[in-house]
Amino acid sequence: MQDYIERLRKAVIDYDMEGMTKLAEDALAAGLDPLKAIEEGLALGIRVVGDKFGAGELFLPELVMAAEAMRAGVAVFEPRIPKGGKGRVAPKVLLATVQDDIHEIGKNLVGTMLTASGFQVIDIGVNQPCETILKKAKEIDAVVVGVSALMTTSMPRMKELIESAEGRGARDVHQFIVGGAPVTEQYAKDIKSDGTAGDASGAVKLVHGLVGDQK
Amino acid sequence: MTGIAIRRPYPVLDREGIEKIHAAAMQGLERVGVRIGTARGRRLLKEAGAHVDGRTNVVKFPPALIQECVRKTAKRVVLYGRDSSQDADLDLKHVHICNDGNGAMAIDYDTGERRSSVADDLMRSARVSNALDNLHVYWPMTTSMDIDARIRSLVDYKLSFMNTDKHVQVCTTVSETAARELVAMASAVVGGEKELRRRPIVSSVSTTIAPLQQEGGNIDAALVLGEAGVPVALFTMPTPGASGPVTLAGSLTVAAMEFLSGLAMCQLANPGAPVIWGNGIAPLDMKTTTRGGGGPEHGLDGAAITQLAHHYGVPSLCGGFDSTASVMGTQAAIETFASGMSLVLGGADLIVGIGLIEDARTLSLEKLVIDDEIINMLRRIADGIVVNDETIALDVIERVGAGGTFLGQRHTMRHLREEHFMPKLLDRRSYDVWLKDGAKSIEQRAHAKVLEALAEPVPHPLEPDVVKELDEIIHRAARTPLAAA
Numbered sequence: 014m015q016d017y018i019e020r021l022r023k024a025v026i027d028y029d030m031e032g033m034t035k036l037a038e039d040a041l042a043a044g045l046d047p048l049k050a051i052e053e054g055l056a057l058g059i060r061v062v063g064d065k066f067g068a069g070e071l072f073l074p075e076l077v078m079a080a081e082a083m084r085a086g087v088a089v090f091e092p093r094i095p096k097g098g099k100g101r102v103a104p105k106v107l108l109a110t111v112q113d114d115i116h117e118i119g120k121n122l123v124g125t126m127l128t129a130s131g132f133q134v135i136d137i138g139v140n141q142p143c144e145t146i147l148k149k150a151k152e153i154d155a156v157v158v159g160v161s162a163l164m165t166t167s168m169p170r171m172k173e174l175i176e177s178a179e180g181r182g183a184r185d186v187h188q189f190i191v192g193g194a195p196v197t198e199q200y201a202k203d204i205k206s207d208g209t210a211g212d213a214s215g216a217v218k219l220v221h222g223l224v225g226d227q228k
Numbered sequence: 229m230t231g232i233a234i235r236r237p238y239p240v241l242d243r244e245g246i247e248k249i250h251a252a253a254m255q256g257l258e259r260v261g262v263r264i265g266t267a268r269g270r271r272l273l274k275e276a277g278a279h280v281d282g283r284t285n286v287v288k289f290p291p292a293l294i295q296e297c298v299r300k301t302a303k304r305v306v307l308y309g310r311d312s313s314q315d316a317d318l319d320l321k322h323v324h325i326c327n328d329g330n331g332a333m334a335i336d337y338d339t340g341e342r343r344s345s346v347a348d349d350l351m352r353s354a355r356v357s358n359a360l361d362n363l364h365v366y367w368p369m370t371t372s373m374d375i376d377a378r379i380r381s382l383v384d385y386k387l388s389f390m391n392t393d394k395h396v397q398v399c400t401t402v403s404e405t406a407a408r409e410l411v412a413m414a415s416a417v418v419g420g421e422k423e424l425r426r427r428p429i430v431s432s433v434s435t436t437i438a439p440l441q442q443e444g445g446n447i448d449a450a451l452v453l454g455e456a457g458v459p460v461a462l463f464t465m466p467t468p469g470a471s472g473p474v475t476l477a478g479s480l481t482v483a484a485m486e487f488l489s490g491l492a493m494c495q496l497a498n499p500g501a502p503v504i505w506g507n508g509i510a511p512l513d514m515k516t517t518t519r520g521g522g523g524p525e526h527g528l529d530g531a532a533i534t535q536l537a538h539h540y541g542v543p544s545l546c547g548g549f550d551s552t553a554s555v556m557g558t559q560a561a562i563e564t565f566a567s568g569m570s571l572v573l574g575g576a577d578l579i580v581g582i583g584l585i586e587d588a589r590t591l592s593l594e595k596l597v598i599d600d601e602i603i604n605m606l607r608r609i610a611d612g613i614v615v616n617d618e619t620i621a622l623d624v625i626e627r628v629g630a631g632g633t634f635l636g637q638r639h640t641m642r643h644l645r646e647e648h649f650m651p652k653l654l655d656r657r658s659y660d661v662w663l664k665d666g667a668k669s670i671e672q673r674a675h676a677k678v679l680e681a682l683a684e685p686v687p688h689p690l691e692p693d694v695v696k697e698l699d700e701i702i703h704r705a706a707r708t709p710l711a712a713a
């Protein structure tokens with residue numbers, strides 16, 4: 014079994030996107046516990062890749078391909094985790110770009126880096142109304158809700174999101190982080206968010222800091 | 229008429245390269261298609277014979293449809309100034325320069341502090357722009373963060389009209405309503421929609437979403453603007469390696485597919501409408517995850533887009549003179565030069581980018597002035613070397629002979645000004661002289677020019693009743709939510 018865990022870890026590190034599905038199926042057939050496969054195999058592999066990227070040893074496409082390999086593995090293992098038992102412990106982060114804004118490159122990078130740091134990222138895409146974001150956050154029980162805005166005209170949507178979370182009692186259920194080129198520390202403070210970051214690795218640090226004890 | 233005459237553009241692509249990219253784009257449009265986010269656009273395309281997938285909104289284009297639409301496109305785009313001395317005729321033979329726009333931050337010209345941009349920054353940027361040698365078209369450089377978001381871009385237009393007589397190009401018309409508001413304001417300035425159609429003093433930029441998507445609001449706006457005779461730049465910007473192939477030829481092909489699909493909608497809605505091909509293909513730095521707008525690739529692929537655009541008979545609008553540096557300084561200057569050079573040499577019709585740092589985020593008035601000097605140098609390089617009997621000057625060489633001097637020859641003075649680049653901001657004085665004169669850096673010298681420029685009056689200020697009319701339009705907009713408008 015240990016051999017399979019080792020191979021899964023390595024498949025992520027070597028971004029073996031093509032071979033992952035078969036390897037995962039073989040591991041299941043051989044009786045590997047799916048939860049263990051994710052947490053000790055895939056997640057540890059992606060952590061190694063994330064650290065190397067953070068240290069400037071890898072290029073972004075390598076990180077993205079490793080995350081892709083991980084995703085392929087999770088897709089096989091996750092449905093096989095017995096219901097009712099212990100689930101994945103990785104905290105869930107919900108990501109979206111706010112309404113009226115379609116910029117997504119930065120948000121996607123934040124998602125990739127968070128995935129590479131072991132978080133479960135659920136990305137609902139661009140141009141998302143506050144309503145949809147809050148509904149989804151509740152549905153998946155997100156620990157952190159992160160929104161991106163790249164335009165000064167769409168930034169007010171972030172304030173709106175936090176206000177409407179307050180209005181419906183969701184403000185203390187999730188942590189809210191904001192980001193994107195025009196967002197400053199001051200703005201993040203002014204709208205009473207839980208913080209911002211200037212780039213994707215800063216976002217990882219921020220989320221780590223916020224969920225620290227949960228991980 | 230304004231612009232920098234280009235004797236002989238330096239080609240980045242050869243004939244075969246242009247043909248190959250064109251052929252690949254046509255095949256891609258037929259086989260892969262482009263997702264069209266506007267119902268109006270899809271309807272127009274379907275009626276013209278394109279295949280529309282009702283579920284995915286992906287449209288596939290028969291080559292004949294694209295060819296017909298290219299034929300219909302206006303062959304000459306003139307970006308008219310409020311004063312005709314400022315007209316920029318995109319005749320495919322001149323390079324025009326435009327400043328970068330919509331920065332949300334500014335370096336305060338007085339305190340040096342980096343902060344959110346305010347309306348005063350926009351006014352100052354226009355006034356400094358008026359003083360530059362090589363600034364032909366004005367983009368509202370910053371966005372006024374001290375103004376309510378609903379009317380912010382309208383206030384930015386008003387301040388632009390009030391502070392410069394140059395053509396104003398904007399990139400904030402992201403819905404039909406926003407487009408109509410721009411048309412209303414520009415019409416108020418020129419005295420009606422008919423006059424605006426004759427001399428459009430504004431144009432607008434609509435971006436596509438790479439790879440292969442047309443955003444609904446942007447295209448709907450482009451169609452409204454086309455109807456009013458306002459030129460539209462379809463700005464394609466796949467990020468090589470992220471939203472386009474890492475190979476520049478591949479990203480150029482994606483850009484061509486996006487441009488041609490947008491052009492088709494513009495021509496089907498308004499045959500003959502003036503269209504410009506915009507380019508912002510800049511790499512994503514694969515280690516820092518920032519956009520490398522100041523990379524050499526940005527200018528290189530813009531020069532290629534210019535060749536492709538000219539192949540279709542339309543002018544280009546290319547991002548360049550950019551910098552990702554966090555402060556004005558050596559890195560910013562290097563990046564600005566590197567991303568701008570190929571564009572000037574390549575004869576790009578309009579180059580946008582001077583004056584902002586942090587990849588189109590932060591205004592530096594000093595950078596505007598420094599970039600202007602960079603362009604003066606590039607002008608000289610682009611001008612090349614003219615070879616004829618007068619310039620070879622064998623007769624003068626004979627007169628001076630071995631060991632003589634050319635300093636006292638009339639020939640020297642006759643050609644000096646066009647042969648030598650004449651610095652306006654660079655300091656070529658010797659060390660001692662420079663030291664005695666206060667040891668000023670180029671940024672300090674640029675700052676002095678900023679102050680000089682700000683002291684100058686605005687050319688052709690708007691009449692008070694026009695300003696009043698603009699204010700009324702803004703007040704009306706303030707009372708209508710954008711969604712309901």
Ligand code: B1M
Pocket residue numbers: 113114115116117118119120122123158159160161162163164165166190191192193194209210211212213214216329330331332371399400401402433434435436437438443446465471516517518519586587588589
């Ligand atoms: C949740 O927690 C977090 C934490 C950190 C977070 C975070 C969330 N989100 C981001 N971060 C942080 O980490 C990321 C990774 O390091 C970073 O993300 P960034 O997104 O900042 O960085 C990315 C990795 C790279 N950067 C980018 O991808 C953005 C670059 C610029 C050039 C840009 C691009 C590429 C695009 N654009 Co747009 N675009 C510009 C941008 C100028 C700029 N430099 O910001 C900007 C944002 N655009 C602008 C405009 C005007 C527009 N754009 C538009 C469209 C587009 C494209 C589609 C062409 C493309 C986006 C492609 C895509 N699929 O995302 C239009 C928008 C339409 C709409 N409804 O939204 C349009 C309106 C143009 C038009 N007329 O069509 C300007 C906004 C002006 C303003 N002041 O508000 C703009 C500043 C350019 C300019 N100077 O004019 C950090 O900010």
